[in-house]
Amino acid sequence: MKNKTLTFAISVLVISMFLCVAFVAVWAQVGTNIEPINPASGLVGSHVNVKGTIDTPNGTYLIYFGAQLVINNTSIDYAVNENFTVPDLPAGTYNITLQDTMSNQTAVQSFTITMIPTGFSAIPWSTFAIMGISVVIAFLNSGLNRLLITHFVGWEQYRSMQKETSEWRSQQMAAARANDKKQLEKLKKKESQIMAMQKKMAKPQMVLFGVSFIYIVVWIFFLTPTYGASPVAYLPGFGNTLGFGPHGEMGVFYWYPICSLLFGTLASRILGVLPME
Structure with missing residues (x-):
């Protein structure tokens, strides 16, 4: 009887651990987020990499540079990894916005367009x-x-x-x-x-x-x-x-x-x- 009770307790503990790990993994992935932009500044025409996640697995997302749409694509699972060219805009600081089109959640990071040196x-x-x-x-x-x-x-x-x-x-x-x-x-x-x-x-x-x-x-x-x-x-x-x-x-x-x-x-x-x- 004691052996059965011990076996049952161990089984419950193992299952609980697996459930916790799965929950943590899912919790870590869910959410619309952007990692720090690389690079964070540059000239018009510079190449920028955007990495992040969205709420919807294999969902569509939009990336805006200021008010200008630069990317419209589908995530791989929750992951977003895109490159784009800085559009021809005046020097200044702009928001780079990642939007999950399904949940309508957004995440923002900033990018500074530097002036052309002379x-x-x-x-x-x-x-x-x-x-x-x-x-x-x-x-x-x-x-x-x-x-x-x-x-x-x-x-x-x-x-x-x-x-x-x-x-x-x-x-x-x-x-x-x-x-x-x-x-x-x-x-x-x-x-x-x-x-x-x-x-x-x-x-x-x-x-x-x-x-x-x-x-x-x-x-x-x-x-x-x-x-x-x-x-x-x-x-x-x-x-x-x-x-x-x-x-x-x-x-x-x-x-x-x-x-x-x-x-x-x-x-x-x-x-x-x-x-x-």
């Missing part, structure tokens, strides 16, 4: 930070390239061979255009010598090839996680073109390669390291 203040610090990183990497890369050339070939010999191969190639192209078979035959005799020069000049480049991956490593594993999709530079006159934002803002995806190409070329010129022609 003049020098329009340039974010990230613009200069990425430029600085690009300058350092460009000069390190070009400096290392020159050291490798000096070690494997010799700087003066490298420049001499580079000039000779360039002249040979120009003469070959001119002879081909003029259909000068005699000149082509003459240049053909020197082809093996030119190929040997090119092979020797390519050795430093092959060693440097692996080092050059530092550009990609910095881009993908440092700059992209640091700045994400945030604007890091502005290019006036290019709004909504080439993947730029409405005000010409660009992310690190564009700005870093532009800086790398610009300062890489500049560093090569300054240090006298030119690509093989």
Whole structure:
């Protein structure tokens, strides 16, 4: 008898615990709520993420930015997770409202549209930070390239061979255009010598090839996680073109390669390291 009573008591306790857990889970889900907006401010055209819940499972909901409807969708169970673009409105603070269309319950968070900066203040610090990183990497890369050339070939010999191969190639192209078979035959005799020069000049480049991956490593594993999709530079006159934002803002995806190409070329010129022609 005692065993039956104990078994019954344990069963009631276990069932009660399951019911409590289920009640808490449902209670936690029910309700129209919005999590803090991310980001909480930005320019017109910025991307905003809204997360929250509504009262009705798999119910329809509306999201308003101020008085403007920006989202009309259906929840997944109780969950809401939406992205939208900040509409073209004057700078100021606006309410982002999530409304459950079935229960008519609402939840509100605020978002501030910031003014478009002008003049020098329009340039974010990230613009200069990425430029600085690009300058350092460009000069390190070009400096290392020159050291490798000096070690494997010799700087003066490298420049001499580079000039000779360039002249040979120009003469070959001119002879081909003029259909000068005699000149082509003459240049053909020197082809093996030119190929040997090119092979020797390519050795430093092959060693440097692996080092050059530092550009990609910095881009993908440092700059992209640091700045994400945030604007890091502005290019006036290019709004909504080439993947730029409405005000010409660009992310690190564009700005870093532009800086790398610009300062890489500049560093090569300054240090006298030119690509093989």
